[in-house]
Amino acid sequence: MFDRLQRLGANTLGFIQGFGQSGIFLFYCLWGIPKLRTAVPLLIKQLYSVGVLSLVIIMVSGTFIGMVLALQGYTILSDFGTQSALGQLVALSLIRELGPVVTALLFAGRAGSALTAEIGLMKATEQLASMEMIGVDPLRRIVAPRLIAGFISMPVLTVIFCVAGVWGGYLVGVEWLGLYDGAFWTNMQNAVSFQHDVVNGIIKGLVFGVAVTWVAVYQGYESEPTSEGISIATTKTVVYASLAILALDFILTAVMFGEL
Numbered sequence: 001m002f003d004r005l006q007r008l009g010a011n012t013l014g015f016i017q018g019f020g021q022s023g024i025f026l027f028y029c030l031w032g033i034p035k036l037r038t039a040v041p042l043l044i045k046q047l048y049s050v051g052v053l054s055l056v057i058i059m060v061s062g063t064f065i066g067m068v069l070a071l072q073g074y075t076i077l078s079d080f081g082t083q084s085a086l087g088q089l090v091a092l093s094l095i096r097e098l099g100p101v102v103t104a105l106l107f108a109g110r111a112g113s114a115l116t117a118e119i120g121l122m123k124a125t126e127q128l129a130s131m132e133m134i135g136v137d138p139l140r141r142i143v144a145p146r147l148i149a150g151f152i153s154m155p156v157l158t159v160i161f162c163v164a165g166v167w168g169g170y171l172v173g174v175e176w177l178g179l180y181d182g183a184f185w186t187n188m189q190n191a192v193s194f195q196h197d198v199v200n201g202i203i204k205g206l207v208f209g210v211a212v213t214w215v216a217v218y219q220g221y222e223s224e225p226t227s228e229g230i231s232i233a234t235t236k237t238v239v240y241a242s243l244a245i246l247a248l249d250f251i252l253t254a255v256m257f258g259e260l
Contacts, residue, residue, distance in 0.1 A: 046149035051153030051157065058106060062160070063164045074173060092192065095162050095198060096201060097253070099162040100249070101246070104245045108241035111153070113238055115237075117220065117234050119223075121230060123225050147213050200257075207252060
């Protein structure tokens with residue numbers, strides 16, 4: 001009994017210590033953003049790596065999720081004779097919840113794991129230590145551009161995911177099931193509020209981007225400099241980021257739409 005309590009206390013203290021260390025790490029990364037002349041080329045490169053290269057999986061996933069959502073929604077709404085509300089259902093489901101959450105989970109699996117493995121490999125091959133020896137701060141040169149690129153990419157990818165999802169819903173609802181396209185777009189426009197729905201969805205994407213990129217770069221920077229250590233760090237990134245996304249989604253939804 002006492003051993004279990006001791007292990008529970010040690011794990012709790014270890015979690016609190018790790019969270020505090022990651023917070024200090026984030027502060028130093030943001031404080032050490034390189035100067036504009038050197039930051040822009042590094043940032044553009046990382047935007048291409050974490051953002052542009054994620055476009056394919058985001059667009060394909062968004063299209064199919066919108067198609068499935070429209071198919072299931074049409075089946076349910078037809079039982080109540082409200083098929084014309086399909087556009088409203090698809091748009092609000094994507095913009096408020098599915099768009100930011102699924103985009104963040106895909107971003108964690110694709111870009112987050114890549115960031116962790118890349119930084120962990122640099123640490124294992126002593127590239128980070130070599131930078132410190134020649135007077136180059138690895139947090140400023142390596143970590144900060146990747147962190148900022150993740151912050152910028154996630155909201156943009158969220159918008160693209162939602163657009164692809166709405167298009168997929170249109171293909172199924174209008175082109176396949178024969179719903180009147182005027183009713184589809186009119187109900188969507190009347191139901192979706194830019195300030196209340198679109199802006200809140202983008203804010204969710206930004207918060208998820210901060211969480212996922214923060215976890216990814218921290219796990220890579222603190223990983224053990226071995227192949228096993230990099231593998232463990234990559235797994236932790238996906239697991240921790242996914243849990244953080246779901247927890248933050250509940251909190252943000254309660255604040256934005258639950259009138260708390």
